[in-house]
Amino acid sequence: MDTINFSDIFKSSFLEKTSSFSIVDSLIGLLVAFAVGLFIYAVYKKTFSGVIYSHTFNISLIIMAMATALIIMGISSNVLLSLGMVGALSIVRFRTPIKDPMDLVYLFWAIVAGILCGAGFIPLAIIGSILIGLVLVLFVNKITIENPYLLIVKYTDAAIENAVENLVKNQAKKYSLKSKSVMPGGVYEVTYEIRVKEQDSQFITDITDINGVQSAMMLSYDGNFTA
Structure with missing residues (x-):
């Protein structure tokens, strides 16, 4: 065994x-x-x-x-x-x-x-x-990339929409309308996707100088947007 x-x-x-x-x-x-x-x-x-x-x-x-x-x-x-x-x-x-x-x-x-x-x-x-x-x-970090921005503009008169869009068209390299809404009290809000020229900070100031514009805000984002 x-x-x-x-x-x-x-x-x-x-x-x-x-x-x-x-x-x-x-x-x-x-x-x-x-x-x-x-x-x-x-x-x-x-x-x-x-x-x-x-x-x-x-x-x-x-x-x-x-x-x-x-x-x-x-x-x-x-x-x-x-x-x-x-x-x-x-x-x-x-x-x-x-x-x-x-x-x-x-x-x-x-x-x-x-x-x-x-x-x-x-x-x-x-x-x-x-x-x-x-x-x-x-x-990485050596190539200049034109990051997109969201431009959100609030105004009280529908007649100045063309003035805002013309300024966006002249100052931005590229732009496209993302959303448009009307809030209670006759306040309009429009959102554009834009690519500004050489990080132009004067661009947002020119929009706020338009009569009837309540506020203008520009945000950097990654390209995803949900209205």
Whole structure:
């Protein structure tokens, strides 16, 4: 009768997985993922063009690159583990809204870098990250973009609508009527989408100088408007 000892119980699973695990390769992959994450961190901080800079989001890019590399290392040598990991990740729901499309670019960049580092394609991860970083540094905040504005004008006489529209037509590079409404008391409100010439601040003052105009307000927005 054959006897089963402690090592025979784990020989087919635990010991085999441990013997195929390379601590050196894993440490190299994680360190490279950390270095690439720091590079992404620096590029994001340099190219950030918003108003409120989120340091926690930037830190999460480093952690995301390392965590993705760790996951790829774990599932690369085990098919069953990879299927289980896909099922586990499918129930994760991210509730944080991403308002800036460039934030999605950085998230995708961190994930891709982590995948490459975890799969052992370290030269590709380094070269690709350097090229992506150069493109972002050279183009983001270096090209002047004509951001659209919403011009909201309130006036009390319908007859001056043509005067307002003519001034908008002459002062703005492009414009389009978004909405028009009449409020109680005979107050009219009209909304235009405009692109002003070289951030002309005098434009809004000229509109308020028109007789009958109660108020004029110009807001920057991202192109989405619901009347």
